Amino acid sequence: MDCRHVIQRMWEYxxxxxxxxxxxxxxxxxxxxxxxxxxxxxxFRFLRSLVRAHEGQDAARPEFLGKLRRTLHSIGDDLT
Ligand SMILES: [Zn+2]
Structure with missing residues (x-):
């Protein structure tokens, strides 16, 4: 996989x-x-800050945040 491909799919990832x-x-x-x-x-940090910013407002977008949180956890909480 080359850089262009990776960058293109990064948000999807x-x-x-x-x-x-x-x-x-x-x-x-x-x-x-x-x-x-x-x-x-x-x-990754941008997404994580997004999740944290919405912490406590889960009623708004529970599925979105739940999914993001799971994804962040699965791909790299090691980046903290
Ligand atoms: Zn690369």
Missing amino acids: LDGEVPPAVAEGIRAHLAECARCNPQYQFQ
Whole structure:
């Protein structure tokens, strides 16, 4: 998987919308690529802050936040 491909699908990946095989490829690429990794960390932190900002207002978008939270947990709470 090349950088262009990874960048293109990064939001999908963060949303948990890519098939497992693709997610695996992206994960492997991100672990090694000095170019994509900072971008991934930025987007990951952005999403996480979004989730935290809505903490306590779960009634508004429970499914959205629940899904995001699960996704963030599955792909990289190690980034904290
Ligand atoms: Zn890359």
